[in-house]
Amino acid sequence: MRWACILLPQLALDGVLRRCAEPDAPLALVAGAPQRRVLHAVNPAARALGLRRGMSLAAAQALAGSFAIIEHDPHEEARWHRFLAAWAYRFSSQVSAQYGHALIVEIEGSLGLFGPWPRFEARLREELAQLGFRHRIVAAPNPAAARALANVHDGLAVAGVEPMRHALGQLPVQRAGFAPDVATAFQRMGLRTLRQVMALPRAGLARRFPADVLRHLDALLGEHELALAWYRPPDRFAMRIELGYEVESSQALLFPLKRLTADLAAFLAGRDGGVQRFALQLEHEGGAATEVAVGLLAPERDAALLFELARARLEQAQVAAPVRALALVAEELPPFMPAHRELFDARPQQATSWEQLRERLRARLGETAVHGLSAHDDHRPEAAWRDVAAPPTRHGSARLPAQSLPPQRPGWLLARPIPLRGPTPRLLAGPERIESGWWNGDIRRDYAVAQLATGQRAWVYQPVGGDGGYWLHGWFA
Structure with missing residues (x-):
């Protein structure tokens, strides 16, 4: 299997900058006790003023008085972490947010869908940039190695065990994922790289250090499978942006x-x-x-x-x-069904689909502005249609089901019939007699599909017992 680590080194700051109208203005996140406020993170504009992470707020204000200050919220940072895990879930079913400021994604099963790793990586970077999160991405044969290598690399992709061991051996002990006290002890022993640590006898390491050290080394080398907590998307979305002003x-x-x-x-x-x-x-x-x-x-x-x-x-x-x-x-959050498209869709790319046009009209004109049509059991053509609510289906539109359409009916029915002028039309189909009782108009007509002298197809009728002239009631496409 292959794994990718997406490291988010400025997760809290990027989450704040996304809602700022002027993200290029100097800004710092502050944290700590009220007696000693320190800078938790600074954006590039604040860094250009000389501000650094860990600097006290008093010293920062003395150095550069004009910069925005926002309180660091760990809960907000954790929410952005979960949000990005939900984003990564579209690329793989195995996503873990177990590591802070990082996502672990299994990519072996996704390469067939998203292409080779360079193309897949480029897509991840493009979408993360659009979302506004800075990142580093590393791919390795196991998740622990990918996470450790992301501390010092960006864009590194190792596919085999030997290249992975070589890359791990060059890691500084301070960046290899050990606990701070363990990394400090290694440095005091004169060990600067992970290769020097791996060369030590295991028995000696087991006597002098906690068992977690050997387990971490085995996980880095792929000799011990790392148990990860997998992300599962929730069934609810909630996001909030505080404006900071009225x-x-x-x-x-x-x-x-x-x-x-x-x-x-x-x-x-x-x-x-x-x-x-x-x-x-x-x-x-x-x-x-x-x-x-x-x-x-x-x-x-x-x-x-x-x-x-x-x-x-x-x-x-x-x-x-x-x-x-x-x-x-x-x-x-119901299931989503993409709109049906032909293999060779002739619809221009700039054309708007019916579903999007329908929703835009409803949003602009009101809930009842868009409606569908339904056939109604009535002999009178002008009363054989009813307005109905637009069908709530992905592929629905304001067209009638094929089985409910009466035979040989025009797509454009006039509001009221008008006398047909000109030469006698040529009848193509019919006549079809339509009658209704005295209680609803007492209509007796013989309808036919006719072709006029102009070449148009029309729906015409003659009143039964009338003077023999034709009346125009609709047009065919």
Whole structure:
């Protein structure tokens, strides 16, 4: 088997920068006790000012007074870790978030689907960059080796045992995954690389160090199978962005909204599902949140479509107070069925599918603006159709089932018949007599499919017992 380690060295900071309107401005995450606040992480702009991780907040403010400060939230960091595990789950069924700031992904079974490892790796990097997370990726024959090598390498891919042992042997003991006190003890013994540690007698290591040291060495070399806790996607999506200031315009909410819908789409792709209903929660200072419901007729997971639908509903919502935070919650995550396409689809790439057009019209014009048609048992043609709600199916549209269509009926039925002028038409099919009783109009007509002198196909009739003239009631395509 082959494993990839996706190391996320700036996970907490990247999670914060994703919701910042100006991510290039100097920013630092702070942590620690109130008596001694220290910098937990700094972005490149703050690093250019001389700020470093571990520096006290007082010293940082004395060195550079103009930089933003945000409290480091470990729970928020863990949530981003789970979110990226859900994203990675779309590429492999064996994903582990057991290591902090890292994901372990089994890739051997996915190479046949996503191509050779260089192409697969490029896709992982591209999507992580789009999500806004810095990363390092290493592939190795076992997960422990991949995790250790990711500490000092990026882009390394070793396929065999011997190349893996050689790469591991060059690791500094401080970066090989040992406990800090064990790594310090090795350094005091004059051991600088993992190769020197592996050359020591096992009996001596067992006497001087805890048993975890030998188990870790065996796991690195693949001689001891590492037990990993596998990620399983939840059946609920909830994501929240705190704005940090009061927002009164819906336009100012579009940036965080686009982030939330993109995260929802990535989550849905990871669990191979869709969403049919979700809610936007607009949080206010000291008041109940305003909830904006977004419903779809069929499960979807396209990020652009979800954003456009949510944007349309948000612009129509009545917000009573300024917004301090925006959350997106999806409780119903039904299975997703991709739209049917022919092998050689002649539809232009820029054309909009019926499903997307239908949802956009409903979002812009209202829930009841789009409806379907259904055949109705009535002899009168103008009363043989009924408006029905648009069918809630992935492949559904506003067309009638084939078995319910009456024979030889036009696609365009006029609101009321009009006298047919000009030469007598040539009848192609019919006549078909349609009658109704006195209680609903007392209609007696002989209908036929006719070709006019202009070449058009029309649906015409003659009243039974009338003057013999034709009336036009519909057009065929």
